[in-house]
Amino acid sequence: MEETFKTIKTDVLVIGAGGAGMRASIAVKEAGLDVVMVTKSLLGKAHTVMAEGGIAAALGNVDPQDNWKVHYGDIIEEGVYISNWKMAEICAKEAPERVFELESYGALFDRTPDGRILQRAFGAHTYRRLCHVGDRTGLEIIKTLEDQILHRDVKFYDEMYITKIVVKNGKACGAIGIKMNTGEFHYFQAKSVIVATGGCGRVYKVTSNSWESTGDGLGLAYEAGAVLKDMEMIQFHPTGMVYPPGVKGLLITEAVRGEGGILLNSKGERYMLRYSPQKKELDARDVVARANYREIQEGRGTEHGGVYLDITSKGADYIKHKLPSMYMQFMEFAGVDITKEKMEVAPTVHYQMGGIRVEPETGHSSLEGLFAAGEVASGLHGANRLGGNSLADILVFGRRAGIGAAEYSKNVKDIEVDTKVVNDEIKRIKGFLRKDGKNPYELIDRLTTAMSDHVGIVRTKEEIEKAIKIINELKEDYKNVGSLGSFKYNHGLLGCLELGNMLIATEAISRAALMREESRGAHTRVDFPKKDKNWLKNIEIKKANSGMQFDVVPVEEMPEEYKQYAKPEEY
Amino acid sequence: MTDINLKIYRFNPEEESVGKFVEYKVPYVDGMVVLDAVRYVQEKIDPTLAIRWNCKAAKCGSCSAEINNRPSLMCKTRVDSIGNNISVAPMGAYPNIKDLVTDISANWSILKKIPPFTPKPGMEKPWRIHPADVERSKEFKKCIECFLCQDVCHVIREHNTKYFGPRHMVKAASMDMHPLDVLDRSEFLDDEGGIGFCNITKCCQDVCPEHIHITDNAIIQEKERAADLKYDPIAMIIKRRKSRKEKVVK
Amino acid sequence: MVENVTSTKNTGETRKPLIPVELTEANWRFWSFVLLALIAIYLMTEFQVPVVQGLTDPFYSPTILVLPLVAGFRATCYAYRKDYHRHLFNHPNACNTDVRKEFKGRKYTGETRLFRLENYHRYFWYTAVAILPFFYYDLYIALTYQAGQFTLSLGALLLILNTLWVTIYTFSCHYFRHATGGNIDCYSCPVNKKSVRRGFFNRISAINHHHEMFAWISLASFFLVDLFIRGVGAGLSINPILLNFKW
Structure with a gap:
């Protein structure tokens, strides 16, 4: 039986309208190609709005010693040496440019007294590096990009759930989706496809991620035949809300610690002095998250199973000015006034470091014609992500994937697939x-x-x-x-x-x-419990006839001159 | 607290022409918000219930609805603040798609019409802005586009006018009051945006979940700017002379 | 898990309040004006003013001369606009959807037709500012009417308060806020430029925030002080001297 569906032809199809998807669409549009962006929710509601802390970019406005080399070193060390060095380099070098570009699109960052972009301290960053807009940086980014999308006339389909990426002759050439608000099926015929669907935090019960982050891009790309990488690396954010149950897992931005919040156990002890005497609360997320976890496990937690985060010493005005949405979040969800009381926190799932394996420069995945950017792509963050690098990631690699896909699409002819492929997919969904x-x-x-x-x-x-x-x-x-x-x-x-x-x-x-x-x-x-030298490797995952096929691949070695930017690895 | 009596507006356009309120019993959990209760119905009682929600942290503005007849975010309204007889209806100002989901796509075409951010050409990068100058525009940039202000606005709800609505006034104001923007959108808002249809009754300001002073800081400011350009003869003369001066300087 | 269909109309979810919403919502101001006016009219007829210098018109007072200007200022004020649009025209009478009187197809032009005149609020503001010195003059007279002495009577105290409220009301005006700094996007462009206007604007904004309250207080005190003066004029002994000393 023939199914009814709409066919939409375009050069590049972007799946996902978060920061990466929007930035990629803008890049494709700038390259002069036709682009269609689809998103599972409404435009401007993507998980990017939840980003709070800021964008990591080595501008050196607050700490002039900062430069891309230090940022590069931080990424590699934090990624525990399994990051892709090339991606780290690109990210560290291009992030400042993307911040300025965002500013030229209309974003308004917090400023230093002499008028430059203000940067705040964040976990495991050597210098103060995070360009921020209070604690709603993500909202600012997404609204600014949304504005660009609308005014550049990028075609977008919201509430469109993509169910399958169409592959022909080993090339990704479109996708099939269902438009939720009308119930119609759509077949997007494209020369290349960019996947920017974000992470899979929702596969955990306690998560800071929004409803959308169900790992759709991973499934789509895997089924299409692309290689996934580093999937075991799931970041836990040390501070998620604990009580009341309805908001369990909701994120408390790292900016609270960046602005001077301290962690206490139920005995009132500042235990981070034990776990990390130097960096204390501002150590890497995995360290702090494990410390919180251990304190709770060993019975020094609160009655709701958390530890205390205390920022009361900073004074009410400062807190309301610097952390307005945190103040509001606790006031309205938990009835806690954070200017007077301590917050209860516990680790929560936050980010997926792994994802689709991509080429650093273009975001091209192992499947021809399929590109990926943002949280769904892997490589930059290695074994752990630095706070603020995800926003740098979506802008830097979103743009690169857009340019990469545009370049690729210019040299590709239209690929038409048999309507049978679409019909079969619709039948599957009807099932x-x-x-x-x-x-x-x-x-x-x-x-x-x-x-x-x-x-x-x-x-x-x-x-x-x-x-x-x-x-x-x-x-x-x-x-x-x-x-x-x-x-x-x-x-x-x-x-x-x-x-x-x-x-x-x-x-x-x-x-x-x-x-x-x-x-x-x-x-x-x-x-x-120990780090193993033999595991300086990435695990790659591919679809095979027998199911998932796992390959262990050594990490690409960085050139000699780059090695000096990061501390040598110790075992 | 005991069980919640939750009345949800159900409407399936494929099967019926008018919607109806259906009552469900939902067990109360400490600190529960209305969205939790509605999600409980969706997960445990009727999976076909259509709702929109994303972040559940009052940051994305997807779960707008009329809770006990007051436009609110489902994720931000605590059950213990409104008692255990709760009714949830979709936004009345927009066409209903199904159950609690409404078609808000009209807003995208309005947003497209508002002239985008236009910086002064030829500024030296990186730009420098005094920290205090950021504050005004920043208030409007808190907007999460939940469109509750649009929903509660009687002009949008009851009358068919060209008025853009509070959200879009805030959007225009956020760019107008950007320290480096060169455009003045107030005349455009008066001519095309129908800012004159706003009669300052301030319901939008009441329901805003981000507590933006929509009327005081955005709409009235834009009205005054429009008055400068369109109604006040003295201001018009001064402005014109000023712009002539600027032209000479350039 | 009971599941039953209730009415298709969205009624009965919120208990209807005993006191009408118009009175309990923030817009009780409007009704208090009505009440004040009624009291004023009653008292005016109750206490006849004796003939002074051959003038017998019971409504005669210098206030009458400036009343159109003052009335214009208040009628075009954003705070009053809210009140009468809500309560005289019911556009809308309340925010909650169940108590809102929805007449679909009701004609509505907002501030586009006749009410476009409200854009001239600033000219009324100029006249209001011009009238203000007279308040201070009155106050001066009230305090120093006995030559060489400072006399603080109850009436003078009320006049002080009245003058204060009217001044605050006038200078918390949205137009004044706009003129002082609201029309400027960037105070410090280029960045090092010093600007006093920002501080000015911020302070005006702070009092402007309570403009609606000042609008009500100043009008109420207006009424009361006028009544008080009339009472004194009618010969009631309600004006005790509180403080009196020589300069």
Whole structure:
């Protein structure tokens, strides 16, 4: 039976309208090509709005000693030497340019007294480096880019859920999606596809990520045949809200610590002096998150299972001026006045360091015609991400992916696929609409609970194996999942589709975590507590006939001159 | 507190022509917000319930609805602040798509019309701006585009005019009051944006979840600027003389 | 988990308040004006003013001469505009959707047709500023009417307060705020330029924030002081001298 769908032709298709997707679309448009941007939610609601702290860019406005080499060194050290050196270099060098560009688009950063962009201290950055707009930097970025998207007449389809990337002759050449608010299917025919769908934080129960971050891009790219990398590296943010239960996991920006907040356990002890005497609260996120976790585990936590974060010493005016949305967040969600009381915090899932393996300069993935940028791409952050580097990442590599895709598309002819491909996909989706299907939310709940319980901040072989077992069971159950209703704005159906991607992401995370028998960065194995020299490697994941295929690939060695920028690795 | 009686507006345009309120019982959890209750219905009772939500932290502005007849964000309205008889309706100013989801795409075409940020040409980079000059525009940039102000605005809701609505006045003001912007959008807002239709009744300011002083700081300021350019003969003469001077300087 | 369809109309979710919303919302100001006016009219008829210097018109007072200007100033003021648009024209009468009187298709032109005149608020403001010195002159007279002495009577005290409120009201005006600095986007461009206007603007903004309150207080005190003076004029002994000393 022939299915009805709309066909939309374009040069470049951008999936995702967060910071990376928008910046990529602008870059394609600037290159003079036709671009279509699709997003799962509304324009300007992407997870980028949740970014609070700022953009890491070595402007040296506050600390003049800062330059890209120091930033580069910080990235490599924080990524525990498994970052891609080329990406780190590009990011450190280009971030200031992107900040100025953003300013020319209309963003207004906080200023120093002499009128330059103000920079704040952040965890594990050598110097004060984060250009910020109070604590709503992400909002400023997304609204500024949204403005550009609208005024540059970029075509966009919001509430469009992409279910499949179309591949022909080993080339990505479009995608199939369902427009949620009308229930219509769309086939996007494109010369190249940029995936900028963000991370997969929602595969965990306690997460700071928004509803959208279900790892859709990972699933799409994996199914299309692209290689994923470093999936075991999931960043836990040390400070997420604990109480009330409804907001558990909600992010408390690192800026609170950057502005002088200190961490205390229930005995009133500033325990970070024990864990990290030099950098204290502003050490790398993995260090602080593990410290918080340990304090809570060892019984020095609060009654709701958290530790205290205290910024009261800074005075009410300062807090309200510098951390307005944190003040509001605690006032309205928890009824806590942070200018007078301590906050309760606990680690929460924050970021996915791994993702689609891309070429540093262009963002081209291993699949021809498929590009990736932002959180869904991997390489820059290695084993752990520096705070503020994600915003630098989306702007720098979003633009690069846009330019890369535009260059690529100029030399490619239109690839048409048989309508059968589209019809088959629509049929597959129709299969989810049934009466007796299992409730997708129930399965998602089981999956996220399993991930939080077994592949959390501290991992062991037995625990991870438990998670893998549950994932395998859920994969069986997934065959019977389904929802009532129609195609039009059906969250149940969406849950079914997302679950498929979440299963791919979780399988990749847990099996890669099982493979990496060492503790490095965000990945901590109790049974292998030491860093292992033999694991100076990346785990790459590819779709094979038998399921997921894992390859261990050594990290590309950086040139001699770059080695001096970062401290040599110690074991 | 005991169970919550949650009335949710249900409307499926494929099956019916008018919507209806359906009542659900939802167990109360400490510190619960309305979105938690609505999500409970979606996850445990009826997965086909259509809602929009993203961040659940009052940062994205997706979950706008009329809670107990007051336009509010579902994720920001705590159940214990409004009691356990709760009604949730979609925004009334926009066409309903399904259940609590409304079509707000009209806003994109309005945003497209507002002239974009235009910096002074030929400024030396990096730009320098005094920290205090940032403050005014920054207030408007807090806007999360939840469109609650648009929803509560009686001009948008009840009358068919060319008025853009509070959100777009804030957008224009954020660029007008940007220290390095050279355009003056007030005349445009008066001619095209219908700022004259606003009668300062300040409901938008009341419901704004980001507590932006929409009327006082954005709309009235723009009205006064428009008056400078269009109504006040003395100001018009001064302005004209000034701009002539500037031209000479250039 | 009971699931049952209730009415299609969104009613009964919020308890109807005992006192009308118009009175409990922030717009009780409007009704208090009405009340004040009624009291004033009643008192005016109650206490006849004796004939002074051959003038017998009961409404005669210098206030009448400037009343159109003062009334114009207040009628075009943003604070009053809110009140009468809400309560005289019901555009809209309340923010909550259930108590709002929605007449679909009701004609509405906002401030585009006749009310476009409200854009001339600034000219009324100029006259209001011109009238202000007379308040201070009155005050001066009230304090020094006994030659060589400073006399603070209850009436003079009320006059002091009245003058103060009217002054604050006049200078918290949105137009004044606009003129002092609201029309400037950048005070320190280039960055090192010193500017006093920012500080000025910030202070005006701070009092402008309470403009609606000052609008009400100043009008109420206006009424009361005028009544008081009339009462004194009618020969009531309500004006005790509180303080009296020689310079």
